[in-house]
Amino acid sequence: MCGIAGFINRTESREEQQQILSSMVAAVSHRGPDGRGFHVAPDVALGHARLSVIDLSYGSQPMCNEDASIWITLNGEVFNYLELRKRLEAAGHVFRTKSDTETVLHAYEEDGVQCVDALNGDFAFALWDSRRRQLMLARDRLGVRPLYYTMRGDSLAFASEVKALLQLPDVNAELDPLALDQAFTFWFPLAPRTPFRGINELPPGHVLVAVDGAITTKQYWRLQFLPQSHDARPSRRCEEACTAELRDLLLDATRIRLRADVEVGAYLSGGLDSTVTTALIRLTGTNRLRTFSVAFESDEYDETRFQREAADALQTDHYAILCTARSIGEAFPKVMYHAERPILRTAPAPLLALSALVRDAGVKVVMTGEGADELFAGYDIFKEDAVRRLWAHHPSSRRLPLLLRRLYPYMPAIQSQPQLYLEAFFRPSTAPDADPFFSHRPRWATTSAIKLFFSDDLRDALAGYDAVEELAATLPPEFASWHPLSRAQYLEAAYLLPSYILSSQGDRMAMANAVEARFPFLDHRVADLAARIPPALRLRGLTEKHILRKSMGHLLPTNIANRPKQPYRAPDAACFLGPEMPGYVHDLLSPAAIEDVGCFDPSSVAKLVRKCAGRPTVSCRDGMAIVGILSVQLLHHLFVRRGAASSVSSPMAGVA
Structure with a gap:
C-alpha cells in the first residue's frame, strides 16, 4: 500500500515540476512512510510514497519495464500476481523483482489497457506508455483504493488523495454545491463528482486513458445481479451448492490476501463478518495471529464481551483500545483531514484510533470484514424494506409489531413501543412496485432533513436540481428487472460502500497511520458469486446473511454464529x-x-x-x-x- 501522485503535459520547467511532484508526494506520505520515488521526464511526472509490504528490498516505485518505455506507480496490491507471473513468464516476459507491481507492467505489455481484467486485487495505478504518449489510470472493481484526478487544459494530474492535487499551483479547493446536496441526500457525492469543484474521482471498476489532451473512461466491471425470476424458491441442492462454493471462494480470497513479507493481523469486532475473516485466517494454518478491536465506555456501543469470546475461541493475541466521547471529539478534525468528504457519523474516529494501535504494535497489514453486509444482505435497511413492503401489501397485518421487535433487538425503545415506530418510520410513502428506490427512501428522507439548515445562497445554487434524478441516470439498464433485495444491495455495494464506507472508514482511516487494510469479502469473485446467489439465501425472513452463516457457522463460536447484526456505531453529538x-x-x-x-x-x-x-x-x-x-x-x-x-x-x- 502506498500513495501515488503525478501529472502529464505541465508547462513548468523540469526543476519546477520536480518541486511540485515532491510536494504532492509529501502530501500523501502518511500512506507510505517507508520511502519516496520519483520519475520526471518530458511530458510526464510520476511519484510514489511507499509502504513496503511485498518484496521489501526491490519493490521500489515508480517502476519501469526493460527498455524504460513504460512506467507505473501503483497503490495497493494485486493478490493473484504469482499466478499471473507464471502465465507471463510462459509468454516470454522476464522479471527483475518479486513485486506485484512488475506483474502489472508485463500484463500491460501483453494485453494493453485490458490487462485490468486479469487483476484480482485492491489497487489504483497510473501507467505511462511513452511510445503511445498515453497515460492510463485504473481503479479496482469495488473501489477499495482511492484515485482522484483533475484537468487543466491539456494537463491531467492524479493522486491518491485530494490534498495532493491541491499542491498544484493552479488548483484550489472550492466546495461544490451539487456534491453537498448529494452528500446530504445519499451520504456521498456521486462519482466522479467530489466535494471539490473541478476535482474528480475515478469511479470503481473504471479505467481512464489520456492521450493528446483528450480523456476517455471505460467501465470494465460492475456488480451484476440475476433477473428477479431466477431461483425465487431455491432448492436444497441449490443451497448446498452455493454454500460449498462460497466457502471455497472465501478461503481462497483469504489465502491470497495473506501474501505479504510482513506480519498480517486482523480487526475483530465480535460480529459475524470479522469473526469469519479471523477464522478463515486460522484455517489457512497461520500460527500466531494478532487481532485488534475498539471498546467503548458506553454499553450502548461496546461489544467487548463478544470480542473476547471470539478471540478466546480462535486463540488470537488480542488488543483493544478504549474510545470515549472526548477522544472522538478531539480526533474528528484529523478524521476530516483524511476523509476529505462530508461525514454524518463519528464512526470513522474510533477506526482511526484502531489503526494507530495496529501501527504502534508494529503491524502493517490487517484483514477486515467490510463488504459482507452489502453482498450478503446484512444491514437493517434490507430488512426494513421487507417490513415496509409487507405493510404496503398487508397494512392490517398483526405481524408488523412483532417483526419490528425482531428487527431491532438492540434498541430498547422500539421493544416497548413498536407501533409508534411503525407509524413514524415505516409507513410506505410510495408504492413499492413503482419506485426503484423504495428501499432507500426513509434513509434519504432522514438525511435530507439536514438540508433545512442550508443557507439561502446554497438553496439558490441548487434551484431546480434533483440528486435522485442524477442517481437514476447512472443505474444499469437491467436494474428494474432485479429482485427488490438485489436492487437495494446494488445501491449499497455500488455507491455507499466505495463512496462512504471504504472512503471514510476503510482505506482512509487505516492509511492515515500507514496500515494496509485487506478485505476478503471484496474479492470480485466473491462479489460475483453473491450476486448469483438467490435472494432467499441472502436474506431468509429477517435473518440476514443466511448463506454466510450456513457456510461459515461451523468455524465460529455458536453465540457469534447466531448473533443478530448489531450495527457499528459510535457516540455522535x-x-x-x-x-x-x-x-x-x-x-x-x-x-x-x-x-x-x-x-x-x-x-x-x-x-x-x-x-x-x-x-x-x-x-x-x-x-x-x-x-x-x-x-x-x-x-x-x-x-x-x-x-x-x-x-x-x-x-x-x-x-x-
Missing part, C-alpha cells in the same frame, strides 16, 4: 456538545464562522446547537445534522482556507 466541548467546535459552529463559510444558515444552526447542548440523548436526525454541519465547516477550514484561520482553537492547529 455528545462528542462535540458535552461538558468538555472541544474548542474548535465552539469556533466553527459560531454564527460568524457559519456565515463565513456560507453553506448553512447561522440562526438555524445556533438553534440546533442550543437544542442539543447538554442533553443526555439527542435524536438520530439532530445528531447527524451536528456531525454533518461540523464536517463541512472542517472541510472548508482544512482545504478551502488551508487551515489559515488563526481564531480556530487547538487541536486544529496541528492537523494539516
Whole structure:
C-alpha cells in the first residue's frame, strides 16, 4: 500500500515540476512512510510514497519495464500476481523483482489497457506508455483504493488523495454545491463528482486513458445481479451448492490476501463478518495471529464481551483500545483531514484510533470484514424494506409489531413501543412496485432533513436540481428487472460502500497511520458469486446473511454464529456538545464562522446547537445534522482556507 501522485503535459520547467511532484508526494506520505520515488521526464511526472509490504528490498516505485518505455506507480496490491507471473513468464516476459507491481507492467505489455481484467486485487495505478504518449489510470472493481484526478487544459494530474492535487499551483479547493446536496441526500457525492469543484474521482471498476489532451473512461466491471425470476424458491441442492462454493471462494480470497513479507493481523469486532475473516485466517494454518478491536465506555456501543469470546475461541493475541466521547471529539478534525468528504457519523474516529494501535504494535497489514453486509444482505435497511413492503401489501397485518421487535433487538425503545415506530418510520410513502428506490427512501428522507439548515445562497445554487434524478441516470439498464433485495444491495455495494464506507472508514482511516487494510469479502469473485446467489439465501425472513452463516457457522463460536447484526456505531453529538466541548467546535459552529463559510444558515444552526447542548440523548436526525454541519465547516477550514484561520482553537492547529 502506498500513495501515488503525478501529472502529464505541465508547462513548468523540469526543476519546477520536480518541486511540485515532491510536494504532492509529501502530501500523501502518511500512506507510505517507508520511502519516496520519483520519475520526471518530458511530458510526464510520476511519484510514489511507499509502504513496503511485498518484496521489501526491490519493490521500489515508480517502476519501469526493460527498455524504460513504460512506467507505473501503483497503490495497493494485486493478490493473484504469482499466478499471473507464471502465465507471463510462459509468454516470454522476464522479471527483475518479486513485486506485484512488475506483474502489472508485463500484463500491460501483453494485453494493453485490458490487462485490468486479469487483476484480482485492491489497487489504483497510473501507467505511462511513452511510445503511445498515453497515460492510463485504473481503479479496482469495488473501489477499495482511492484515485482522484483533475484537468487543466491539456494537463491531467492524479493522486491518491485530494490534498495532493491541491499542491498544484493552479488548483484550489472550492466546495461544490451539487456534491453537498448529494452528500446530504445519499451520504456521498456521486462519482466522479467530489466535494471539490473541478476535482474528480475515478469511479470503481473504471479505467481512464489520456492521450493528446483528450480523456476517455471505460467501465470494465460492475456488480451484476440475476433477473428477479431466477431461483425465487431455491432448492436444497441449490443451497448446498452455493454454500460449498462460497466457502471455497472465501478461503481462497483469504489465502491470497495473506501474501505479504510482513506480519498480517486482523480487526475483530465480535460480529459475524470479522469473526469469519479471523477464522478463515486460522484455517489457512497461520500460527500466531494478532487481532485488534475498539471498546467503548458506553454499553450502548461496546461489544467487548463478544470480542473476547471470539478471540478466546480462535486463540488470537488480542488488543483493544478504549474510545470515549472526548477522544472522538478531539480526533474528528484529523478524521476530516483524511476523509476529505462530508461525514454524518463519528464512526470513522474510533477506526482511526484502531489503526494507530495496529501501527504502534508494529503491524502493517490487517484483514477486515467490510463488504459482507452489502453482498450478503446484512444491514437493517434490507430488512426494513421487507417490513415496509409487507405493510404496503398487508397494512392490517398483526405481524408488523412483532417483526419490528425482531428487527431491532438492540434498541430498547422500539421493544416497548413498536407501533409508534411503525407509524413514524415505516409507513410506505410510495408504492413499492413503482419506485426503484423504495428501499432507500426513509434513509434519504432522514438525511435530507439536514438540508433545512442550508443557507439561502446554497438553496439558490441548487434551484431546480434533483440528486435522485442524477442517481437514476447512472443505474444499469437491467436494474428494474432485479429482485427488490438485489436492487437495494446494488445501491449499497455500488455507491455507499466505495463512496462512504471504504472512503471514510476503510482505506482512509487505516492509511492515515500507514496500515494496509485487506478485505476478503471484496474479492470480485466473491462479489460475483453473491450476486448469483438467490435472494432467499441472502436474506431468509429477517435473518440476514443466511448463506454466510450456513457456510461459515461451523468455524465460529455458536453465540457469534447466531448473533443478530448489531450495527457499528459510535457516540455522535455528545462528542462535540458535552461538558468538555472541544474548542474548535465552539469556533466553527459560531454564527460568524457559519456565515463565513456560507453553506448553512447561522440562526438555524445556533438553534440546533442550543437544542442539543447538554442533553443526555439527542435524536438520530439532530445528531447527524451536528456531525454533518461540523464536517463541512472542517472541510472548508482544512482545504478551502488551508487551515489559515488563526481564531480556530487547538487541536486544529496541528492537523494539516
